[in-house]
Amino acid sequence: MAWRSYREKEWIPKTELGKKVLAGEVASLEEILASGKKILEPQIIDFLLKGQTKEEVLEVTSTQRMSGSGRKQLMRAVVLLGSSGLVGVGVGKAFESRDAIEEAILDA
Structure with a gap:
């Protein structure tokens, strides 16, 4: 599930x-944003921006039940992902903080 794993594959x-x-x-x-379509695949962002994005982890907290x-x-992790005026915010949850951050990056 790691976000790095999908980047290595074709x-x-x-x-x-x-x-x-x-x-x-x-x-x-x-063009995509002007048409109002949803971006359901994170690879679309990677393909169009070709590594120009920057990631910033805003918060990592633990929740218990x-x-x-x-x-x-x-x-629970909150990540900000952006490039040249475009910003995406993602939230991820997992048992490990590293996995939560990776899930949040995919969500952003």
Whole structure:
């Protein structure tokens, strides 16, 4: 599930928008935002911005809940991802803080 693992593989788009981006029919992120379509694949951002994004971890907190077998602890991370005036915010939850940050980056 790590966000690095999908970057190492060759991207095979699953959505209609992803197929258009890979074919070159959509050339910029501004076109997608102007059309109002949702970006469901994180690879679309990577393909269009080609590593120009910066990530900033805003917050990592632990949350606990009681279950029948004791306390369960989850880590929650909030990440800001941006490039040249475009900003995305993502939230991720996992048992480990590193996994929560990776999930938040994918969400952003």
